[in-house]
Amino acid sequence: GAGVSQSPRYKVAKRGQDVALRCDPISGHVSLFWYQQALGQGPEFLTYFQNEAQLDKSGLPSDRFFAERPEGSVSTLKIQRTQQEDSAVYLCASSLGGGIGANVLTFGAGSRLTVL
Amino acid sequence: TQLLEQSPQFLSIQEGENLTVYCNSSSVFSSLQWYRQEPGEGPVLLVTVVTGGEVKKLKRLTFQFGDARKDSSLHITAAQPGDTGLYLCAGVETDSWGKLQFGAGTQVVVTP
Numbered sequence: 001g002a003g004v005s006q007s008p009r010y011k012v013a014k015r016g017q018d019v020a021l022r023c024d025p026i027s028g029h030v031s032l033f034w035y036q037q038a039l040g041q042g043p044e045f046l047t048y049f050q051n052e053a054q055l056d057k058s059g060l061p062s063d064r065f066f067a068e069r070p071e072g073s074v075s076t077l078k079i080q081r082t083q084q085e086d087s088a089v090y091l092c093a094s095s096l097g098g099g100i101g102a103n104v105l106t107f108g109a110g111s112r113l114t115v116l
Numbered sequence: 117t118q119l120l121e122q123s124p125q126f127l128s129i130q131e132g133e134n135l136t137v138y139c140n141s142s143s144v145f146s147s148l149q150w151y152r153q154e155p156g157e158g159p160v161l162l163v164t165v166v167t168g169g170e171v172k173k174l175k176r177l178t179f180q181f182g183d184a185r186k187d188s189s190l191h192i193t194a195a196q197p198g199d200t201g202l203y204l205c206a207g208v209e210t211d212s213w214g215k216l217q218f219g220a221g222t223q224v225v226v227t228p
Contacts, residue, residue, distance in 0.1 A: 035216075040220070042221050043216075045215055091158050091159075103164060104164070105161065107160070109157050109158050110157075
């Protein structure tokens with residue numbers, strides 16, 4: 001597609017529920033990133049994929065967070081047993097990857113998660 | 117935890133005025149990027165500065181990278197209401213694959 005598409009745009013979950021957030025990157029983009037943006041803050045890195053390989057997951061806050069990109073295209077961020085502190089906008093970004101292209105990220109509009 | 121500090125946090129000015137936003141860090145970055153984010157949208161890349169001391173101009177926006185590659189500034193001349201938004205700086209770590217460290221952002225409001 002022309003841009004990075006994320007769904008759902010808004011998700012309200014009760015504490016303890018599991019949620020899954022989807023990201024469709026730009027076609028042909030090798031690199032895919034997930035960021036978490038709390039209210040009033042800048043985005044914080046969660047995890048990075050190069051094709052289907054998850055090369056860095058150092059930013060995932062706990063083992064309740066899991067991300068996958070099985071075919072090197074669409075990615076899913078799953079949060080198990082959601083907590084109120086998980087409330088945030090989850091941003092997905094993709095890039096061509098490699099060389100200077102690695103740093104040219106296109107972000108999606110984000111998925112806003114509210115945990116009650 | 118934000119390694120990049122942005123100031124001010126909030127800036128409200130009248131149309132036609134100038135403004136400067138600052139981004140400071142104790143870390144050295146291989147490059148630094150500026151983004152603008154509007155409500156309900158993801159950040160949009162404005163510019164990447166790579167070389168210490170580099171100055172880039174994008175119409176009424178002027179971006180500068182500090183000599184030591186630790187700080188940067190964004191100057192807007194004759195601001196317009198369309199410049200309203202959250203301005204984010206992001207440092208690219210040396211030899212990284214694109215991992216960004218973002219500041220908390222500066223909210224700019226330009227009123228007619």
